[in-house]
Amino acid sequence: MRSFMPAAFRNASADALCMVAVLLLGALIVFFFGGAAMQRVVTYAAIMLTAVLGLQIFSGNSGIVSFGHAAFVGLGAYATGILTMPAALQRTALRDLPQFLAGCELSFFAALAVVIVLAIVIGLLTGMPLLRLSGSSASIATLAMLIIVYTLLVAGREVTRGSQPFYGVPREIGLWTAIGVASVALVAARLFRETAFGLATRAAANDERGAAAVGVDQRTSRLAAWVVGAVAAMAAGAMMAQFLGAFSPRDFYFDLGFTLLAMLIVGGMSSSLGAFAGVVVTIVVIEVVRRFEGGGEVLGLHLPVLFGLTQGVLAIAMILVIWRRPTGLFGERELNLLRRPGRQAATVPAAPPLHAERDRLAADHLSRRFAGVVAVDDVTLSFDTDSITGIIGPNGAGKTTLLNMLAGDVEPSAGGVSIGGSVRRASAFRFARSGVARTFQNIRVFPQMTVLENVVVAARSVEPDLASAEAAAMRELSRMGLEKFADQPAARLAYGQRRRLEVARALALKPRFLLLDEPAAGMNAVETAELVSILSAVRTERRIGVVLIEHDMRLVMNLCERIVVIDHGRVIADGTPAEVQKNPAVIAAYLGSRTARAKTGQETPANETPASETA
């Protein structure tokens, strides 16, 4: 039975509702028992929470630390200030405001709606150039963005009053508005993780090449995370404007950027629970310690006046958190209320995927040079569906480079790769989506994601929605005997299980061709035998074309019906296992020419040659 919502969303919604409930409970307590000052503290906390969640949506999923979210908060604040300021005040405070901006006098929620639209536009504009970069250079770019926005706010004197205080913003924001917006942000941040964009962004953060190989378009998904994060941050800015009433550009500069980051890092960057906990813990520490600063009597002890204690305690608390829990208080996991280990695995629908349509993957005069070294030299080969081909050759023969080019991961220096007759430009994620799946020599699973999520990422690029992607992923996992590990982080799997996970992930793409780079490397004999039986079963069930690189000759000879031998980047033999074993050029390549002559004389079967030792 299909439930109304995919399991991941059900779990995420439960988590989000739980966090919202805690937030509401806190707000209710303060509303009934706290004074106006306490209410302001909680309102401020809710605004900061919204901003930190904006940061978490981007940084937590993409792994790129952003300093730029303070700039979004600032832009949101100024936009709201201009849109909601009473017209009479605007005439004195902003004398030179351009006509089209003047006299809007919107209510807070109308202004918020405009700010959100603006956030999407600004997010797209800033995101497109910014996210062409990756890793730390993207971080530095966000820092540059912060400086640019600050400079623009200071320079745009007609609109922002420059470095002077921007004042006259009505203060309509109360406790409940802030709590409401923060709750929406909380739900959005928790759910975003599980959307196609969220999954893809996290996968790319875990392993960029691995993600591309399962059809993840890294830039698009990262851009989505950036834009959604920008929307939350600018909504926080809208509230901040009405909360402060008066502000200047320096209120949205490095200090705010670092405060947001510090809160997120304390709580744990990679989960919305972390963002929530980080804000709550920081605010509670500040509020508690602040009360002792002014001195006084506590439990009969006389405390001296000690201003600055708050910052001191906060700094020590942060050092302790980072030292004892480098990933933050809740860095690794969400609440996962509906996903406890030991829970009954979801029922697996039995329907197998359809047989792959007939197709052909072809390499046409393919060459690849690396700085003068010719790795692959004018190779022309084609592979059909419903076949298993082994590519063998000595170390450094160019097998992996050939496979990378067939998978669209490496651009050929000359020649081209065609799928079903049409030549494709090299692009790993586009190849993956067009039916060419692959695994890697050094396993590239996504260690911080669960086993199920690893496969769902792939399934999501071919399935119409998350629910069917989940079903397909569970099916592939049980095919590989991994269903009982579904909710574990992939990092906890044993080596052989990780290899199988990578195969399951590739199969979830419903490929017509499956390229395996040394699938049995590092496996013991039992595991290898298991793999061989799984691969041949998959091949008969789905009639896909399997191409594998392998050093284990027993496996190759047992499994493959066609063997291509490559040496020095060239194809030196291509035929059935029996033909290839007798080919003198092959034996020469593997064992040297003198042994080759001796061996061909004795007619020794090649699967008993010690060639597998080269693995």
Next chain:
Amino acid sequence: MPKLYRLHRAALYAAVFGTTVAIVSTASAEEIIIGAATAQTGGLAPYDQPALAGLRMALDELNAKGGLAGKYTVKLIIKDTRSDTAQTATVAQELIDAGAKIMITPCDADPSISAGQLTQPLGIPTLTLCGSAPVLTAAVGDVMFGTYPADNVQATAVADFAVAEGKKKVFLLTSPDSTYTANLPEYFGKVFEKKGGAVVGRGTFTMGQPDFSAEITNIKALADQPDLIMTAAYEPDFPAFIQQLRGAGVTIPVYGADAIGTPTIKGLGKLVDGVVYTAAGYAEPGSKLEAFNAAFTKSAGHAPESTYEVNGYEIGLILDQAVKTAGSDDPKAIRDAIAGLKDFDGITGKITYAGTDRMPLRPVALMRYEGGEGKHIQTMIPAAADVPAP
């Protein structure tokens, strides 16, 4: 506030935060609470702290004589704003909850406005320690008072002096990076032009920029050479600018305002000879200010670092006078009394709020560096009509 409710709240604070402290005031009829939402830490602390020290000294002395108007003992509650605008609003709210009838806010416009927006609807008089942006009071409303000579008042004093000296043409050097550096020279320009002078050129700089050669080249290239350069630049920009200006052989006098009255600038020696600047007061021998400085040194254990101390002290005196005039501790009556203050005898001279935008007219001391020493030229109170609108 009902007593039971208050107890309840205190218990909740304790329960939620595991603390046993709660600020619950039990103001007696003879007690008046003054809330100080000021920066004890952070970037504003160097300004707020001396001012607050002066205010505390005044309040201690007043309390020894029975309190404000000899009747209302002052309870000063100080809370740290950490130089943060949002935190200022939060602690201001706490001080209001604690029963503050007078609010003291930091030496900066943003946090003062933010706190003022909370006190405005309640009619609680709010005084910024040494915030000098003239727009500050208008941005909040009738409860907000400046105490320090406002930027436009300082600029008017310097302009009056320049005109009296016979200066005709000025070059204005501004920086958009802060209110002070952006607007003060422009205020000067307005007064200067009104009194017959001319602005012959304008230049801008970025705060913290090490190289002023572009601006200096512009000044040298002016067809109509100025006989004065006016700027509100301070450290580190002012030393860099004047060093490079004199190095380029330009001998045009440079005037500034109070921010260059510092030991560092004085230490530049001959380089700053002839530079005119302002101060909130000058301790002439036998003056009240000299007596204050001595008294402050005795009570605090160190000499005043600046004129912020005496400014803070004067806030205490102003409040005392206002409560006397009001004859009660009602915030609205106190506010009206402050707003109506005219020629009040402070330490540095006469202070007037009546007829102003609640930024006081008060004495500005004009100083000039000569041979590595700040020499007093004159102390003056600009005419209200001359002060340009913010």
